[in-house]
Amino acid sequence: MRSHKLLKILFAASICSSAAAEQANVHAPRPAVISVKGQGEFSPKPDYAVLNVGVVTTGKTLEEAAKSHEERYARAR
Numbered sequence: 001m002r003s004h005k006l007l008k009i010l011f012a013a014s015i016c017s018s019a020a021a022e023q024a025n026v027h028a029p030r031p032a033v034i035s036v037k038g039q040g041e042f043s044p045k046p047d048y049a050v051l052n053v054g055v056v057t058t059g060k061t062l063e064e065a066a067k068s069h070e071e072r073y074a075r076a077r
Helices: 003-028 064-074
Strands: none
Touching: none
16 A cells, blocks of 8 residues: 555655656746758859960070070060
8 A cells, every 4th residue: 555655656756756857947047059951052154364375495405596586576476
């Protein structure tokens, strides 16, 4: 008999404590969180280009290479 009464008391206490815990969780402040998840793709058409060109002129002497280079430069202009 005594064990039944003790079990009833323990059962009632556990129900009250879980109800109190639930009540506390309902009123507990939640942390401020913003969560965003997404995916995107952007493929714009190019509106400008950069072109770098170099010229190499060789010769037997510096003077020969410089003269040849100046002639080539004049034709390209």
